[in-house]
Amino acid sequence: MMRLTFILSLIILSLSYTSAQTLDDALRLSIHNYNSTARFAGVSGAFSPLGADISIASINPAGIAEFRKSEITATINSFNTENSADLLDSQEGLVTSFSQSKVGLGNIAAVFHYDPPAFNTRTFNLAIGYNQIANYNETIEYGGTTSGTILQRFLEQAEGRTLNELGDFEAGLAFDAMAIFDPEEDGTYLSDFITLAERVEKSEVIERTGSLNEVFISIGSNIKNKFSWGATLGFPFASFSESKRYSETDPNDAVEFFDDIGFNQNLSTSGVGFNLKLGLIYKVTPRLRLGAAIHTKSFFLLTDEFDTDISYSFTEDGVGQNFTAESPTSEFEYQISGPWRALAGLGYLYSFGDIKGFVSGEIEYVKYNSASFNLTENSTDPLDQFFEDDLNDDVDFFFGSAVNIRAGTELAYKMVRARLGVALPSSPFSDPTIIEVSPSYSAGLGYRANRYYVDAAYTVRSFGTNYSPYRLIDRDTEPFIDIDNNRSIITLTLGYKL
Numbered sequence: 257m258m259r260l261t262f263i264l265s266l267i268i269l270s271l272s273y274t275s276a277q278t279l280d281d282a283l284r285l286s287i288h289n290y291n292s293t294a295r296f297a298g299v300s301g302a303f304s305p306l307g308a309d310i311s312i313a314s315i316n317p318a319g320i321a322e323f324r325k326s327e328i329t330a331t332i333n334s335f336n337t338e339n340s341a342d343l344l345d346s347q348e349g350l351v352t353s354f355s356q357s358k359v360g361l362g363n364i365a366a367v368f369h370y371d372p373p374a375f376n377t378r379t380f381n382l383a384i385g386y387n388q389i390a391n392y393n394e395t396i397e398y399g400g401t402t403s404g405t406i407l408q409r410f411l412e413q414a415e416g417r418t419l420n421e422l423g424d425f426e427a428g429l430a431f432d433a434m435a436i437f438d439p440e441e442d443g444t445y446l447s448d449f450i451t452l453a454e455r456v457e458k459s460e461v462i463e464r465t466g467s468l469n470e471v472f473i474s475i476g477s478n479i480k481n482k483f484s485w486g487a488t489l490g491f492p493f494a495s496f497s498e499s500k501r502y503s504e505t506d507p508n509d510a511v512e513f514f515d516d517i518g519f520n521q522n523l524s525t526s527g528v529g530f531n532l533k534l535g536l537i538y539k540v541t542p543r544l545r546l547g548a549a550i551h552t553k554s555f556f557l558l559t560d561e562f563d564t565d566i567s568y569s570f571t572e573d574g575v576g577q578n579f580t581a582e583s584p585t586s587e588f589e590y591q592i593s594g595p596w597r598a599l600a601g602l603g604y605l606y607s608f609g610d611i612k613g614f615v616s617g618e619i620e621y622v623k624y625n626s627a628s629f630n631l632t633e634n635s636t637d638p639l640d641q642f643f644e645d646d647l648n649d650d651v652d653f654f655f656g657s658a659v660n661i662r663a664g665t666e667l668a669y670k671m672v673r674a675r676l677g678v679a680l681p682s683s684p685f686s687d688p689t690i691i692e693v694s695p696s697y698s699a700g701l702g703y704r705a706n707r708y709y710v711d712a713a714y715t716v717r718s719f720g721t722n723y724s725p726y727r728l729i730d731r732d733t734e735p736f737i738d739i740d741n742n743r744s745i746i747t748l749t750l751g752y753k754l
Contacts, residue, residue: 257561258641262412262451263509264478264681266650266686267597269317270300272741274618275532277434277560277588277590277631277643277647279556279628279647279649279650279651279654279655280630281525281592281629282489282592282627282647282655283384283546283684284390284392284468284494284629284654285468285527285556285594285627286352286489286492286494286590286594286595286624286627286684287684288294288390288468289389289390289391290313290314290315290387290388290389290504291310291333291362291363291387291388291389291390292310292311292331292362292387292714293309293311293331293361293362293363293390293665293711293747293749294309294331294700294702294711294747294748294749295308295309295311295330295425295673295700295702295711295714295749296309296312296698296711297667297677297698297713297715297745297747298511298664298666298675298676298677298698298699298700298701298702298712298713298747299616299662299663299664299666299676299677299697299698299700300662300663300664300678300696300697300715301319301618301662301679301735302601302609302617302618302662302663302664302679303315303316303319303601303616303618303664304319304535304548304549304599304600304601304618304679305318305323305462305537305545305547305601305603305616306319306322306537306547306601306603306614306616307320307322307323307537307547307666307752308322308323308324308380309367310327310363310383310385310387311363311387311417312473313365313383313385313387313488313597314387314389314470314472314484314488314490314533314733314748315535315549316486316533316535316536316537316547316549316599316601316716317474317475317476317534317535317536317549318476318482318485318486318535318536318537318547319381319475319476319486319488319535320367320382320383320412320474320475320476320483320488321370321380321381321477321478321484321486321537321689322379322380322476322478322484322537323367323370323379323383323476323484325369325753325754326366326367326368326369326377326753326754327366327367327566327749327751327752327753327754328365328366328367328558328751328752328754329364329365329366329374329385329749329750329752330361330363330364330547330747330749330751331361331363331364331483331747331748331750332360332361332362332747332748333359333360333361333362333388333391333745333746333747333748334357334358334359334745334746334747335359335360335391335393335743335744335745336355336356336357336473336655336743336745337355337356337357337358337393337394337395337686337741337743338353338354338395338741339352339354339394339395339397339739339740339741339742340352340355340740341353341354341396341397341398341738341739341740342375342398342568342737342738342739342740343400343402343458343597343735343736343737344402344735344736344737345399345402345403345733346399346400346401346402346660346739347400347401348534349403349457349715350687352398352399352541352552353572354395355445355621356393356394356395356399358391358393360391360415360467361386361388361390362388362747363385363386363387363388363749364383364385364386364388365383365384365385365386365387365611366384367381367382367383367723368381368382368383369381370382370473371646372477373612374525376479376480377477377478377479378478378479378481379476379477379623379701379715380475380476380477381475381476381477382473382474382475382531383472383473383474383475384472384473384474385471385474386390386469386470386471386472387469387470387472387576388467388468388469389467389468389469389470389492390467390567390699390717391560392464392466392467392468392469392496393465393466393467394461394462394463394464394537395461395462395463395739396460396704396723396739396745397459397460397461397462397637398459398737399458399459399460399623400456400457400459400636401456401457401458402451402452402456402458403453403455403465403519404412404453404515404700404724404733404735405436405449405452405454405456405501405504405684406502406504406726407436407447407448407449407452407517408428408449408452408728408733409426409726409727409728410426410427410430410436410445410447410725411427411436411445411446411447411452412728412729413427413443414427414430414431414436414438414443414673415445416444416445417443418443418444419431419438424583424584424586425562425563425564425583425586425680426564428581428583429565429581429583429728430568430581431445431562431619432501432566432579432581433566433567433568433579433580434570434577434579435447435566435568435579435641436558437515437608439458443497443639448512448513448514448570449511449514450511452529453733454510454511455510456504456506456510456511456736456738457504457505457506457507458502458504458505458516458725459502459505459706460500460501460502460725461499462498462499462500462501463498464496464497464499465496465497465611465702466495466496466497466525467494467495468492468493468494469492469493469494470491470492471490471491471493472488472489472490472491472494472515473488473489474487474488474489474562475487477644477691481537481539482692483539484536484537484538484638485534485535485536485537486534486535486536487517487532487533487534487535487648488532488533488535489530489531490530490532490533490554491528491529491530491552492528492530492531492556492706493526493527493528493529494525494526494527494528494556494558495525495526496523496524496525497523497525497657498521498523498524499520499521499523499651500520500522500725501518501519501520501523502518502519502520502521502535502725502726503516503519504516504517505651508596508741511570513572514570514686515569515576516567516568516569516627516706517566517567517568517569517572518566518567518568519565519726520564520565520566521562521563521567522561522562522563522564522635523560523561523563524545524560524561524562525558525559526559526563527557527558527559528556528557529552529554529555529556529557530553530554530555530595531553531554531555531594532552533549533550533552534535534546534549534550535549535550535552536548536682537549541608542605543604544602544603544604545602545603545604545605546598546601546602546603547599547600547601547602547603547702548598548599548601548719549598549599550596550597550598550599550713551596551597551598551599552596553594553595553596553626553627553694554593554594555592555593555596555637556591556592556593556596557589557591558585558589558590558592559587560587560588560590561585561586561587562585562586562588563582563586563606564582564583565580565581565582565586566580566581567580569580570581570692573646574705576581576677582707583709586587588631588635588728589633589634590628590629590630590631590633591629591630591631591633592627592628592630592636592668593623593627593628593630594627595604595622595623595625595626595627596623596626597621597622597623598620599619599621600616600618601617601618601749602615602616602618602682603615603617604616608672610669611667611668611669611734612663612667612668612669612670613665613666615663615664615665616663616664616665616668617661617662617663617664618661618662618663619660619661620661620662621657621658621659622658622659622684623656623657624657624658624684624685625651625652625655625656625657625686626732627651627655628651629647629648629651630644630650631643631644631647632644637712653686654685654686654690655684655685655686656683656684656685656686656688658681658682658683658684658694659679659681659682660679660681660682661679661680662677662678662679662735663677663678663679664676664677664678664698665677666703667745670704671704672701672702672703672704673700673701673702673703673704673705673711673738674702675698675699675700675701675702675713676698676699676700676702677693677697677698677699677700678695678696678697678698679696679697679698679743680695681695681696684704691719691721692719692720692721693719694717694718694719694720694747696715696716696717696718698712698713698714698715698716699715700712700713700714700716701713707752707753707754708750708751708752708753709749709750709751709753710748710749710750711749711751712746712747712748713745713746713747714742714744714745714746714747714751715744715745715747716742716743716745717742717743717744717745718740718741718742718743719741720738720739720740720741721739721741722736722737722739723736723737723739724737725737
């Protein structure tokens with residue numbers, strides 16, 4: 257789990273959450289799990305030295321030059337995500353699992369092939385379309401009985417402050433809902449919890465929806481059937497929503513007066529950006545191919561909408577009391593630039609009688625710590641500048657560079673295709689223990705006629721991470737949840753050659 261410095265913890269606790277930017281925002285826009293065509297998915301995306309698949313526009317645009325006919329294509333993805341969550345140190349020792357399925361558009365695009373009259377130039381192609389880069393849909397649930405309470409966070413935020421300084425999103429709401437109080441009116445706040453270590457039941461439901469997609473326009477040209485180049489101008493657009501429903505209850509009367517508290521958070525992020533990708537493919541021999549590409553940073557203009565609410569119940573003198581408080585909706589515009597990345601690949605085409613195919617591998621280098629926040633483009637608030645500097649310092653400290661490896665093969669017999677692939681991702685963090693990444697595997701089948709083709713693929717991915725529902729100055733007293741994420745993806749692509 258990310259361990260923020262003591263000073264940063266104080267800064268985070270003191271902010272009144274007029275904005276909700278975190279390292280998760282940069283990470284969400286930086287990790288790409290391309291969900292485009294089924295042929296691409298079937299070989300785990302190891303396509304950079306090959307081309308002639310529309311998904312390559314978002315990877316190595318030189319592959320656009322390898323098309324010999326114009327074509328259109330469309331892809332549907334079906335995602336099944338299962339999250340297993342374990343609240344550590346819980347008396348019950350329960351592991352809660354939740355599965356959900358979503359169907360969405362993975363790709364729709366067209367390539368327009370042109371044979372130039374120039375002798376040395378074999379193709380000059382144009383591609384336009386849409387590729388899905390990442391999918392965020394998932395639900396996480398957990399529950400159990402552990403020591404501690406979210407009220408400790410509100411007390412830490414409120415300590416030494418007047419009522420007007422408590423803010424509108426956490427400590428201020430807790431005071432309005434009677435969850436914390438200042439009996440002496442001296443800035444020393446209390447709660448119904450005496451030691452703040454009493455054991456109460458905790459539970460939370462986190463629902464996330466949205467995706468990162470890219471509209472692109474690409475050009476590519478093949479010279480002497482030996483060298484191909486390409487360029488893609490990408491316009492990524494993001495849509496993300498997160499709803500957190502956290503609660504604590506006290507069915508065993510561990511805390512006098514206290515019955516339950518609920519803290520709800522709603523975040524919605526949307527925005528657009530742009531980037532440039534440049535790529536090359538070189539045919540060492542007619543069968544052996546080398547590919548390389550570089551992606552500039554993606555520059556995003558984003559808008560966050562954020563609100564919270566608290567409900568608190570207690571019983572005094574046998575009479576139950578319930579109070580609620582709601583925050584205003586905070587809207588904040590800011591900018592994020594994602595990391596730059598580079599790819600290199602090697603592919604080989606083989607044939608054994610009627611059996612033909614290829615084997616391909618590639619390495620992707622991603623400099624995650626080159627991402628950065630800009631919170632002050634439309635703000636003169638010194639706190640926004642202060643928070644921006646700390647966020648960018650954390651990007652430098654917590655993020656690192658990653659090397660991702662992908663390999664795949666396709667076997668063709670007449671009009672039938674069979675595919676296998678594996679991807680070996682690396683952690684985006686400088687400390688690899690923060691998130692546990694595992695290999696992903698894929699398999700696919702395809703049918704290719706003269707004018708049309710149908711491809712299908714199945715991909716499985718998994719990773720492990722952990723999470724805390726609230727942050728404290730002493731991170732060791734927070735509740736921690738281990739999360740295992742398993743995702744399976746069915747991809748179906750239909751294509752037609754014009």
